[in-house]
Amino acid sequence: MSYKIAVIPGDGTGPEVVVEGLKCLEVVARKFDIQYETVEYDFGGERYKRTGETLPDGALEELSGFNAIYLGAIGHPDVKPGILEKGILLNARFALDQYINLRPVKLYPNVECPLKDKGPEHIDFVVVRENTEGLYAGAGGFFKKGTPDEIAVQESINTRKGVERCLRYAFEYTRKRNRENTLTLCGKTNVLTYAFDLWERAFHEIGEADYPDIKREYAHVDAITMWMVKNPEWFDVIVTDNMFGDIITDLGAMIQGGMGVAAGGNINPEGVSMFEPIGGSAPKYTGQGVINPCAAVAACQMMLDVLGEEEAAMALETALIDVIGNKLKSMNAGQMGYSTSKVGDLIADAVATA
Numbered sequence: 001m002s003y004k005i006a007v008i009p010g011d012g013t014g015p016e017v018v019v020e021g022l023k024c025l026e027v028v029a030r031k032f033d034i035q036y037e038t039v040e041y042d043f044g045g046e047r048y049k050r051t052g053e054t055l056p057d058g059a060l061e062e063l064s065g066f067n068a069i070y071l072g073a074i075g076h077p078d079v080k081p082g083i084l085e086k087g088i089l090l091n092a093r094f095a096l097d098q099y100i101n102l103r104p105v106k107l108y109p110n111v112e113c114p115l116k117d118k119g120p121e122h123i124d125f126v127v128v129r130e131n132t133e134g135l136y137a138g139a140g141g142f143f144k145k146g147t148p149d150e151i152a153v154q155e156s157i158n159t160r161k162g163v164e165r166c167l168r169y170a171f172e173y174t175r176k177r178n179r180e181n182t183l184t185l186c187g188k189t190n191v192l193t194y195a196f197d198l199w200e201r202a203f204h205e206i207g208e209a210d211y212p213d214i215k216r217e218y219a220h221v222d223a224i225t226m227w228m229v230k231n232p233e234w235f236d237v238i239v240t241d242n243m244f245g246d247i248i249t250d251l252g253a254m255i256q257g258g259m260g261v262a263a264g265g266n267i268n269p270e271g272v273s274m275f276e277p278i279g280g281s282a283p284k285y286t287g288q289g290v291i292n293p294c295a296a297v298a299a300c301q302m303m304l305d306v307l308g309e310e311e312a313a314m315a316l317e318t319a320l321i322d323v324i325g326n327k328l329k330s331m332n333a334g335q336m337g338y339s340t341s342k343v344g345d346l347i348a349d350a351v352a353t354a
């Protein structure tokens with residue numbers, strides 16, 4: 001079979017890093033005899049400025065016909081914050097029911113880590129973030145907007161079904177990962193006594209009934225930010241809601257060496273998933289060939305893994321680790337010692353010659 005992959009290079013440095021990801025994909029696919037075709041879409045800030053539309057009619061239906069979506073970055077300095085994020089990224093996550101945001105936090109050898117005395121042996125965990133509910137559901141509204149009596153309400157939506165499918169995914173993932181077999185629920189049961197009461201009950205019910213082999217732990221979100229810095233080695237898999245997941249995964253990205261490496265998957269286990277480097281469009285580096293494409297390559301690796309091409313995914317990760325560890329001077333934009341495209345070449349070569 002041949003995989004159909006939709007490519008959305010997007011804004012800013014998105015297109016530059018996507019090119020490198022696809023370069024590596026081509027080489028690894030050839031090596032492992034994987035057939036695929038790509039279709040590119042120009043969704044993003046420039047198109048929005050030109051046409052006034054974020055996703056055109058029928059786009060989501062079209063995207064749902066692919067095996068995977070590979071996304072560069074969404075966000076444009078001339079477009080008011082929220083429009084492209086809601087219109088493209090969140091729209092796709094919701095419409096395609098990508099109910100998991102999967103964020104590995106893994107420090108590779110020789111990558112500079114801001115945590116004192118922590119190395120790759122301490123930082124290797126995965127965050128499973130719920131991706132379609134919570135505060136992101138858009139429930140709420142204004143009352144008396146623009147007056148001194150204005151009220152703004154933004155509610156967190158937590159459905160038993162949504163929470164349960166996220167928890168089950170996290171339990172399954174922990175089992176498959178087979179490291180410490182420990183799943184930590186990150187919540188705020190001491191204050192958010194409705195939402196996280198539901199999460200906590202479901203967590204223990206499901207865990208007890210169907211995953212007795214997985215150890216269950218719990219941490220409040222404020223405390224977890226502390227532990228992620230002080231004792232990241234405590235974590236195997238963390239499961240949490242949409243908003244908390246958004247916050248702690250940026251912290252996760254920093255302790256794994258920054259936006260140059262961090263990748264994420266928006267996953268619908270029964271449908272089409274979307275993979276992206278999480279660094280954003282980085283407008284100030286656009287067009288200079290200095291941005292680090294490693295996160296985009298890591299997103300490709302996740303895509304292969306979720307498609308079931310595990311061997312190819314592993315080969316790509318090995319090449320990535322080799323180049324990061326032995327070639328790059330730094331993971332920071334402009335300090336790698338090579339251009340964006342040269343880093344892509346190095347990784348592709350490492351795949352080919354391994």
Ligand code: IPM
Binds near residue numbers: 085089090246278
């Ligand atoms: C992320 C991003 C998005 C989010 C933004 C761009 C809407 O920060 O993927 O974590 O908040 O989910």
Ligand code: MN
Binds near residue numbers: 246247250
């Ligand atoms: Mn985020």
